[in-house]
Amino acid sequence: MDIAPATPRAELTFRDATEDDVPVLVRLVESAYRGDASRAGWTSEADILQGQRTDAEGVREVITTPSGRVLVAEQDGLVVACCQLEHRGKAAYFGMFAVRPELQGAGLGKVIIAEAEHTAREEWGVGEMHMTVISVRHELIAWYERRGYRRTGELSPFPYGEERFGIPQRDDLAFELLVKEL
Template sequence: MTGISLRYRVATPEDIGLLLPLINSAYRGEESRAGWTTEADLLISERIDASGLLDKIQSPDTVILLAADGNDVLASCCELVWRPEKGIAYFGLFAVNPKRQGGGIGRQVLLYAEDYASRQWGAYKMEMTVIWLREEIIAWYARRGYRKTGETRPFPYADIGNGKALRGDLYFEVLVKDIQERN
C-alpha cells in the first residue's frame, strides 16, 4: 500500500478547472497512456466537459470527492451517486493522475469512497459500471471485493459529443460490492 497520505473533500463548482484536466487525462488522449486506465484505444473525446461536471457537482444526490496529497496536489477524484430507493451508492468518474497510477492511490480512494457512502448515506452496496473490454480494470475491482452481476448496460454513444467511439460493440458490465450489512 502507498505511503501517501491523502486528504479528502467534496468538490465545489470552483474545482471544475482543477478536475477537468485530471479526469480527461486519466481516460482519454495521449496523456492517458502514461497510466493503465486509458480508454484512448476505444474512444476519441473528452471524458466529461465543464457543463457535465457542474451538473454532477450541483446534483443533490451526488458528490465528487477530491483526494489531494500532502502538497495539496490533486491526485484523484471519484463520483458517488446516492440511490436511496435501493440503498446503493453508484461509484464512477474515478480518476487517478496517470503518472501516479499503480502506487496505491486508487485503492485508498476506493476504500474512502466506500466508507463515505456507508457513513454519510447508509449505503449497503456500491455499484459501478466498467466497459466490458477493460478486463484488467474489472480484475482490479474483483481483487477489492467487487463482482460481476451479470447485468449489462448500453454504452451512451449519443452522449460522446464531438468525439467518436472507435468500436461499435461497447457496453458496460455492472459490478457490485457489499459495503455494510443491511439492517
C-alpha cells in the same frame, strides 16, 4: 488549484469538490482516460474511445446533484484523484474515478475507493456500492474484482452518437454493472 506533479508518498487528504474545482477535475479525468497523456497510466481508454471523456457541464452537474458529491483527493494541496458518489436508495453509485496517470499503480486507487466506500456506508447507510464499467475493459474490471466487486452480467448500451461521452473506436461497447456489498 492545479494538478501539478505530486509524489505517491505524500499525505493524502480528502474533501468534497466545489464548482471552483470544475476545470481541474475535467483536466484530471481527461488525463486519466483519453489522449496520449492517459497512456502514462494503465486506465487509458484511448484505444477504444477518442474525443472527450467529460466536460465542464458534466462535472458541474455531478458536483451540484443534491443526492451526490465528488470526493477529491489531494497531496500537498494538489488534486491527484477524484470520484463521484451518488446516493441511490439502498446503494451508492461510484463513478468518475480518476487518478493522475503518473501516480497510477502506486496504491492510491485502493485508498481512494476504500475512502469512497467508507463515506457512502457511514454517511448514507447504504449496503452496496454500484458502478458501471465498459465491458471490454478486462484489466480494469479485474482490478475492481480484486477490491471485492462482482460482475452482474447486467449490461446497458454505450451512448453511441453522443460525442459528449467520446467517439467509439469499436462497435461492441456496453456498460456492465459491478456491485460490492459494503
